[in-house]
Amino acid sequence: MNAVVRTAKPSQLIRGATGDWEIVIGLEVHAQVNSEAKLFSGASTTFGNDPNANVSLVDAAMPGMLPVINVECVRQAVRTGLGLKAAINRRSIFDRKNYFYPDLPQGYQISQYKNPIVGEGRILIDMPDGETIEVGVERLHLEQDAGKSIHDQSPLYSFVDLNRSGVALMEIVSKPDLRSSEEAKAYVSKLRTILRYLGTCDGDMEKGNLRADVNVSVHKPGTPFGTRCEIKNVNSIRFIGQAIEYEARRQIGIVEDGGTIVQETRLFDPGKGETRSMRSKEEAHDYRYFPDPDLLPLEFSQDFVDALAAHLPELPDEKKARFVRDYGVTPYDAMVLTLERASADYFEAVAKGRDAKAAANWVINELFGRLNKEGKGIEASPVSADQLGAIVDLIGDGTISGKIAKDLFEIVWAEGGDPRAIVETRGLKQVTDTGAIEAACDAVIAANPDKVQQAKAKPTMIGWFVGQVMKQTGGKANPQAVNDMLKGKLGIE
Numbered sequence: 001m002n003a004v005v006r007t008a009k010p011s012q013l014i015r016g017a018t019g020d021w022e023i024v025i026g027l028e029v030h031a032q033v034n035s036e037a038k039l040f041s042g043a044s045t046t047f048g049n050d051p052n053a054n055v056s057l058v059d060a061a062m063p064g065m066l067p068v069i070n071v072e073c074v075r076q077a078v079r080t081g082l083g084l085k086a087a088i089n090r091r092s093i094f095d096r097k098n099y100f101y102p103d104l105p106q107g108y109q110i111s112q113y114k115n116p117i118v119g120e121g122r123i124l125i126d127m128p129d130g131e132t133i134e135v136g137v138e139r140l141h142l143e144q145d146a147g148k149s150i151h152d153q154s155p156l157y158s159f160v161d162l163n164r165s166g167v168a169l170m171e172i173v174s175k176p177d178l179r180s181s182e183e184a185k186a187y188v189s190k191l192r193t194i195l196r197y198l199g200t201c202d203g204d205m206e207k208g209n210l211r212a213d214v215n216v217s218v219h220k221p222g223t224p225f226g227t228r229c230e231i232k233n234v235n236s237i238r239f240i241g242q243a244i245e246y247e248a249r250r251q252i253g254i255v256e257d258g259g260t261i262v263q264e265t266r267l268f269d270p271g272k273g274e275t276r277s278m279r280s281k282e283e284a285h286d287y288r289y290f291p292d293p294d295l296l297p298l299e300f301s302q303d304f305v306d307a308l309a310a311h312l313p314e315l316p317d318e319k320k321a322r323f324v325r326d327y328g329v330t331p332y333d334a335m336v337l338t339l340e341r342a343s344a345d346y347f348e349a350v351a352k353g354r355d356a357k358a359a360a361n362w363v364i365n366e367l368f369g370r371l372n373k374e375g376k377g378i379e380a381s382p383v384s385a386d387q388l389g390a391i392v393d394l395i396g397d398g399t400i401s402g403k404i405a406k407d408l409f410e411i412v413w414a415e416g417g418d419p420r421a422i423v424e425t426r427g428l429k430q431v432t433d434t435g436a437i438e439a440a441c442d443a444v445i446a447a448n449p450d451k452v453q454q455a456k457a458k459p460t461m462i463g464w465f466v467g468q469v470m471k472q473t474g475g476k477a478n479p480q481a482v483n484d485m486l487k488g489k490l491g492i493e
Contacts, residue, residue: 006133007221008179014218016252021218023248024225025178027240029191031170031201032145032209033076039144039168040067040110047207051150051161059166061105066294073168074298076200077117077142078308080170083198083315084137086121088305092141094295098288103147103160111171113289116141117298123174123194124317125186126335135187136175145169164208170201176215176225181244185237188212189339193316197341211235216247218255226251227261231268231275243268247275319344327356336364342378343368349385354392362392366409382413390419399423401430403475430478434485437469437477441485444468452490459492 013020038045041058058065081088093115096108118140125133147165151158172191178184192203192210203210212235217228229251231243246268251261266275314322316338323334323344337360338344346367351359367388371381391408394400400408400423408419408428423429444465445452455461462483469482486492 006177006179012180013221014248014252017256020221021248021252022221023179023244024176024217024219024228025180025184025244026176026215026228027174027178027184027187028213028215029172029174029188030211030213031080031172031195031203033073033168033170034200034202035070035072035076035168037070037072038166039070039073039142041166043166045167049163051159052163054163055165059105059162061107067110067292069295069298070168073142074117074300075308076168077140077170078305079198079312080172080195080200081118081121081140082305082309082312083194083200084118084121084123084140084172086137086140087119089115089117089119090300090302090305091115092117092298094142094292094298095289096292097143101146101149102158103149103162103165105147105162105165109144109146110292110295111143112141123187123190125183125190127183127186130332133183135177138173138175140170140172143169143171181241184214184244185241188237188240190316193339197313197315205235205237208235212240214240214243216244216251217261218248218251226255227263229261229264229266229275231266232278234268236270239268239270242270242273243275246273250275313341327351327360329357329360333360333364336368340378346378346381346385350389350392354389355396358392358396359389362388366406370413382416383409387412387419394419394423398478399429401475401477401479403470404428404430407475428476430476434481437473437481437485440469440472440477441465441482441489444472445489455490455492462486462490462492465490
């Protein structure tokens, strides 16, 4: 899809002893499919069950047990491909990828090699400087996960938990289009957002439901790509950035010292912030791929694809464009509001029929800010969309000021309740009585004759007077009315 090879911007180049270097990054993201059963068995995929509680005879590779494809996993893969604007291959093949690990009972992994279920697609990522970058997706294929080896339960033995063995994974392979750790982090974040909108993967990296193999190489601008190294199973967006930064500088150091980069698989140690060698990188022929004889080619009709496409939700890019068009919010605010589907739904509930820009400001700055501070998601917000909408209405109709609104937000956050009723019972209404405001202005002016002279010479001093009047009225005076009245009394234009 990307006919032109992307080049790094000057600010993205890494300065070495012999000049500038460009990073080339490709990502293989493993996303656990949202399904109640595994890819080839009916065993549960519930997280947190006792070790080896979710293991069928198929998962344990008992003799004579045959895999049977889970059609929901196929649906989820096709939905994801459609969400990535990718080609859907109506005929794909499952292969055996042969290698041995203690937590892979079969001695091979059922995966897809030359004929994946999803072909080329693309992802648009928004960078902090406002640039939108298109990153190519090479393919998406289905495969089964391995189990988990546990080494810290005994000084003498290692244990194996096969609960994950056979769980469906979507491996989403990017093209080598990324040129910085920041772009890589933005790519994974956007991919996770798309998956969550689609409902095909929950993206929970702490549970291992989304993890990435990171391919990194370096080269001098204008020269051929360098030899890449793969960093396996990085399970945090922050760690992805750290691993790329360390690995790029490690490779630059080796080449500048006259060494050669060896293609290998490495691990990232988050405690030390460094990568270390795991094994020499296998090529495809080392895995001895061949079509799985127990599984027929996977084939489905265009009607099957069309039916899934017809029920896709509105995706982040389309939702962002609609928010800018229909609600008049900035592209940046629209991007923030659409990072999570639940956040976008919350905003729309607040914004409909109201000042959308004011609603966006309250959702992003007050609500999101408080949720982030307390480590809560939008689903756990103590303030509902109806309650926040009522606060925006109270500001809009002049019942309360912006300052009172913040106090009201705190009350609703801590205690709940109807914002309008709280304003009535606690006497929080904004003072709009010009007589009361004038009396407060006169009192402040009379008490500060020296400041009056300063204000006439320096009109910006009026802000000090406004603050004093607001303080005298307990923050309840209408700030605009105070400002206008003070200008008239002080003779300030």
